[in-house]
Amino acid sequence: MSQVNGVMMQYFHWYIPPDGTLWTEVTTIAKDLAKVGITALWLPPAYKGSGGGYDVGYGVYDLFDLGEFEQKGSTRTKYGTKQEYLQAIKATQKAGLQVYADVVLNHRNGGDEMEKVQAVPVAWDNRNHELGGYREIEVYTKYTFPGRGDKYSSFKWNAKHFDSINHNAYDWNDHNIYRIHDKNFETDVDPRHGNYDFLMACDLDMRSQEVRDELRDWAKWYFETTGIDGIRIDAVKHISFLFFNGWLDYVRELPTTDRNMFAVGEYWSDDIEALHRYITNTEGRMSLFDVPLHYNFHRASKSGEHYDLRQIFDNTLVQQQPSLAVTFVENHDSQPLQALESPVEPWFKPLAYALILLRRAGYPCIFYGDYFGAQYKDKGRDGQEYEIWLNDHHWIIDKLLYVRKNYAYGEQYDYFDDANLIGWTRLGDAEHPQAIAVVLSNGWGGSKWMEVGKPNTTFYDITEHIPDQVTTNEYGWGEFSCKGGSMSIWVSK
Numbered sequence: 419m420s421q422v423n424g425v426m427m428q429y430f431h432w433y434i435p436p437d438g439t440l441w442t443e444v445t446t447i448a449k450d451l452a453k454v455g456i457t458a459l460w461l462p463p464a465y466k467g468s469g470g471g472y473d474v475g476y477g478v479y480d481l482f483d484l485g486e487f488e489q490k491g492s493t494r495t496k497y498g499t500k501q502e503y504l505q506a507i508k509a510t511q512k513a514g515l516q517v518y519a520d521v522v523l524n525h526r527n528g529g530d531e532m533e534k535v536q537a538v539p540v541a542w543d544n545r546n547h548e549l550g551g552y553r554e555i556e557v558y559t560k561y562t563f564p565g566r567g568d569k570y571s572s573f574k575w576n577a578k579h580f581d582s583i584n585h586n587a588y589d590w591n592d593h594n595i596y597r598i599h600d601k602n603f604e605t606d607v608d609p610r611h612g613n614y615d616f617l618m619a620c621d622l623d624m625r626s627q628e629v630r631d632e633l634r635d636w637a638k639w640y641f642e643t644t645g646i647d648g649i650r651i652d653a654v655k656h657i658s659f660l661f662f663n664g665w666l667d668y669v670r671e672l673p674t675t676d677r678n679m680f681a682v683g684e685y686w687s688d689d690i691e692a693l694h695r696y697i698t699n700t701e702g703r704m705s706l707f708d709v710p711l712h713y714n715f716h717r718a719s720k721s722g723e724h725y726d727l728r729q730i731f732d733n734t735l736v737q738q739q740p741s742l743a744v745t746f747v748e749n750h751d752s753q754p755l756q757a758l759e760s761p762v763e764p765w766f767k768p769l770a771y772a773l774i775l776l777r778r779a780g781y782p783c784i785f786y787g788d789y790f791g792a793q794y795k796d797k798g799r800d801g802q803e804y805e806i807w808l809n810d811h812h813w814i815i816d817k818l819l820y821v822r823k824n825y826a827y828g829e830q831y832d833y834f835d836d837a838n839l840i841g842w843t844r845l846g847d848a849e850h851p852q853a854i855a856v857v858l859s860n861g862w863g864g865s866k867w868m869e870v871g872k873p874n875t876t877f878y879d880i881t882e883h884i885p886d887q888v889t890t891n892e893y894g895w896g897e898f899s900c901k902g903g904s905m906s907i908w909v910s911k
Contacts (some may be wrong), residue, residue, distance in 0.1 A: 423822050424457040426459040427516065431787040431808075432750040434462075434496070441498035444506040452496035455819035458680075460650050464495065464503050468528025468619075470525060471496055474750075475520065477527040480563050481636050482570040484643075489565035507644055516647035519640070524653045526575060527619035529558030531645060532587055537596035540582075543867040545595065545603060546592055548611040551601055556587035559620055568789060570639055573632045574834035581623040582616045588733055591613040606699070608655035608685075608692065617656040634668050642673045648680030651704065655692075659699040666703045682706065682744045682781075686751070686758060688713045688735045697742055705742045705781065707749075707909045709736040712760070712775075714749065715747055716846045719766035722903075723861040730773065740779035747771055747880040748785040754806045755796040764809045768818075769858045770907050771811070775818045776907070777842065778830045789815055794797065796836060817907065825909055826852045831869055831901045839864045841898065843872040846851065857899040858905035870910070877908040 434440055443460065451459070463475025466483035471492035473479075483489055484500040493499065507517050534556050539549040561575035581601040586592040595616050597603065604624055608614035615621065622629055640646075649669075654662065662683075668676050681704040685696050690710050711734040711807065718725040735743035747770040751758040762770055767788055774782040780883075786792075791810030797803050828847040834840045837862030844854045853870040855877065870877070870890060877888045877896060883906050890896040900906035 423826060425455055425775065425819060425822065426458045426744070426781065426783040427451065427456045427789065428746075428749060428783055428785050430462040430497075431753055431785070432474055432749065432756055433794055433796070434474075434786075436496045438471065438496065438498045439830060440496070441502035441506040443503075444465055445509040447508060448506075448510040448515060448910050452513040452515050454786070454816050455823040456515060458518055458648070458866045459510055460518040461506070461520065463520040463522050463652075464497070464644075465491075466490055466495055469496075470578075474538045476522055478522045478559070479528040480566060482639065483563070483566055487563075487565035487569075489563065489642045492512040497879065500818055504644065507646060511645070511647070516680070518650050518682075519644065519646045519680040521649045522651065523622065524617055524656050525619040525621050526561060526580075529575075529620065530561035530562045530564060531558070532556050533559050533576045535559070536599035537583070538599070539594035539596055542595060542611065544612040545597075545614070545616060546907045548597075551595065554588075555592075555596060556564060556622075557583050557585060557596075559583065565825045571632070571635060573628075573635075575620075579623055579629050580620045581625075581627055582621045584616070584618065604658045606658050606660050608687070611690050612700055614656055617653055617911065619655075624658040628660065630664070633665060635786075637665070637669050638672055641669065641672055645674065647676075647680075651681060651683045653686075654683035654704075655687065655696070660695065663703060666700075671781060680705070683707070690735065690738065691736055694739070702742060704818055705744050706735060707743045708743045708780065710734045711736055711743075711745055712747065712749075712762075715762045715766065715770045715773075716752075716760045718860065719761075719763035719770075723838055725860060727858070728834045729861055730840075736780040738776075742785055744783065745774040746783040746786055747774065747779040749783075750787075752784075753785075753787055753792075753808065755794075755798055755804060764811075765903055766860070767809070767811055768814045768859070771815055771818055772856055772858060772905050772907065775815075775822045776826050776844070776854065778844070780828075784815060814881065821854060821880060821907055821909060825850060825852050828853075829871075833866050835870050836864075836866075837867065838862070839900075841866045841868055843868050852910045854910075855896065855908040856905065857898050857900040857908070859900050859902055861902060862899055863902035863904065865897050867895055869893075869895050872910055876911045878911060879906045881905065881907050 444629040467473025470490035485495040486500040541547040559577040605617040696762040787808040792808040827850040829845040841857040
């Protein structure tokens with residue numbers, strides 16, 4: 419975490435308009451975000467993707483093009499130019515926030531020229547099963563970067579730098595995964611589908627010394643150029659963990675970085691044991707997003723009063739390895755109509771944010787779409803177009819941030835003793851002596867007697883859901899309530 423009670427914000431969603439204004443928006447709003455209690459911004463991939471000015475950034479084409487060169491039909495990226503990006507970073511840091519960059523190292527997309535290679539198709543559901551023998555295919559694996567040339571790097575990618583691809587220019591209806599001749603999938607990756615090395619496009623061969631050297635050279639250039647404070651790493655379960663062990667050690671030894679530089683990996687799995695294995699294999703070098711907690715939120719929001727709130731933290735990273743857990747409610751992949759669609763219903767989001775913002779464990783991340791709201795259209799898995807509206811929750815999130823910043827300190831007492839009504843208290847510390855009591859319900863509401871350690875003290879509901887006040891008894895206990903399908907945050911006067 420950037421500091422005690424730090425809060426990260428993911429400052430984008432998948433459908434941000436491709437008008438090139440996000441970096442200037444960040445520059446303008448950074449001070450306001452700092453005032454409400456945000457301490458770090460996770461910004462989207464800043465380099466040129468295969469979709470040029472329309473690419474979200476995960477279809478990465480050129481890591482060295484931060485919106486500087488005319489490539490893929492555009493000079494700027496979806497979010498703006500290199501100059502605007504660097505200005506946004508400086509403005510954010512000047513406002514007192516850290517900046518985390520989104521790092522996509524798994525693949526390349528949108529090659530400039532084709533090559534003929536020998537490759538063998540493998541099954542999507544079992545990458546160890548070959549579907550016939552080797553054959554010649556034609557693939558876009560030559561990356562020559564004609565717009566950038568040799569500036570910043572003279573390295574040119576070709577087929578020997580990849581181990582697998584999923585296209586064949588001889589037949590664009592051929593959607594097989596192909597493993598290139600004399601290449602093997604990396605084995606220190608997620609074991610799903612027999613081997614989950616391949617995700618998309620042209621998959622980097624992390625066994626190649628040339629590839630590893632180029633990714634180190636890029637990291638040195640990128641950190642020197644941008645001055646970022648930390649990184650979010652995309653799709654880590656598809657990449658050799660041994661590669662990351664060496665790469666992160668190298669990055670943290672650079673003169674321009676901190677030895678304790680923050681790093682969080684996206685290991686998208688609902689299996690808590692998979693997250694534990696990855697943390698063990700990487701020896702705690704990076705935090706991980708608490709995907710199991712997100713799915714608990716998703717299921718709770720769908721199940722209503724039939725979900726047992728006492729189990730909301732069961733089998734989650736924040737429960738079992740809190741120091742390495744980045745907690746979140748929603749993100750760009752889980753939002754409606756996206757690849758990992760698993761939205762948290764609007765009624766439950768205030769409760770979910772209370773659960774990640776007002777408790778002692780975890781490093782919480784707020785989603786842009788939840789804070790500002792969003793409206794967009796796209797096709798669903800059934801091929802039909804849908805219009806989506808994401809609710810603006812910034813009013814209640816600002817309340818929670820205020821409480822986190824000023825009150826949520828010290829001992830925590832849990833009252834997870836009812837399936838539909840749970841609560842906890844924070845007793846404060848020497849610098850923040852006031853206490854809070856939190857109550858939330860997915861049923862009809864109700865009240866709980868809870869200890870706050872403040873005898874004969876008056877509390878009020880900062881969410882304004884309940885107008886009445888509560889006064890504790892001589893032992894520091896009070897009866898705190900909330901309405902049905904809602905929450906109340908009680909703070910001492």
